[in-house]
Amino acid sequence: MFYSIRYFLLFMFVTFVVAGCGINRDDNEIIDYNAELAKGWQEYRSGNYKSAILAFEKVISDDVPANIIGDSYNGLGWAYMNISQSVNINRANLDIAIAKFQKSIEKDKDNYDAMVGLAVAIFIRQNSTDDYQKALEMIDLAINKDSIYLYRHDYKSRADLYALKAQCYYRLGEFDSAESEANNALSIDNNNKTALSIKTLLY
Known part of the structure; x- marks a missing residue:
């Protein structure tokens, strides 16, 4: 009887552990x-x-x-x-x-x-x-957040996000805002290609 209960409890423990990390x-x-x-x-x-x-x-x-x-x-x-x-x-x-x-x-x-x-x-x-x-x-909403989700793959820093903002403002024809955001990007990464491209288009 003791062995039966022990094995049953072991089975329940293993089941609990597996359930905690996976889905059946x-x-x-x-x-x-x-x-x-x-x-x-x-x-x-x-x-x-x-x-x-x-x-x-x-x-x-x-x-x-x-x-x-x-x-x-x-x-x-x-x-x-x-x-x-x-x-x-x-x-x-x-x-x-x-x-x-x-x-x-x-x-x-x-x-x-x-x-x-x-x-x-x-x-x-x-x-x-x-x-x-x-x-x-x-x-x-994202740019000033300290999140475990940010900067894991396609974009590496806030510079890339500022550069995307610069692109949006440029397409909207809001060139002063585009320049400001491009400058924000370059203040973090002075080699940011997108921001440099926006600056080139503005002059």
């Missing part, structure tokens, strides 16, 4: 969502966007914490956005990217990387001047 999707598969999320970002940084999408998709489940789901949607947004620009701009994939970023923010309002991604995506979309204004709004 069916009788045969247990998904370690932290590992899949990390794999998704690793594939993304390697430029394997389709593999990244598969990994991020595995994480999404009602049983997963909101911040993990949010970052999975965020990763999907960045992956689809990059796929959308692989040859020419693919509007369908860009729209998917925008929807994924919006879903990420809905799940985790502290995922400022998703806000930056949404800003980049709607800047690329360029449907109207409203897109540039919305992009500026998203960047302003």
Whole structure:
């Protein structure tokens, strides 16, 4: 009897530990969502966007914490956005990217990387001047945040965010603001190519 109880408790402990780091999707598969999320970002940084999408998709489940789901949607947004620009701009994939970023923010309002991604995506979309204004709004929400989500991949510092703001203002015809934001970028990184390009266009 003692051995039966001990093994039962051991089984329950192992089950608890496994449940704490993974999701049982069916009788045969247990998904370690932290590992899949990390794999998704690793594939993304390697430029394997389709593999990244598969990994991020595995994480999404009602049983997963909101911040993990949010970052999975965020990763999907960045992956689809990059796929959308692989040859020419693919509007369908860009729209998917925008929807994924919006879903990420809905799940985790502290995922400022998703806000930056949404800003980049709607800047690329360029449907109207409203897109540039919305992009500026998203960047302003993220730019001064000290977040674990920021500066992990495509953009490396606040200089890149200021440079994106400069691009938005330039497209809006607000050239003084464009110059100011370009200067902000260059004060952090005096070799920021986007900011230097904006300065060249202004003179």
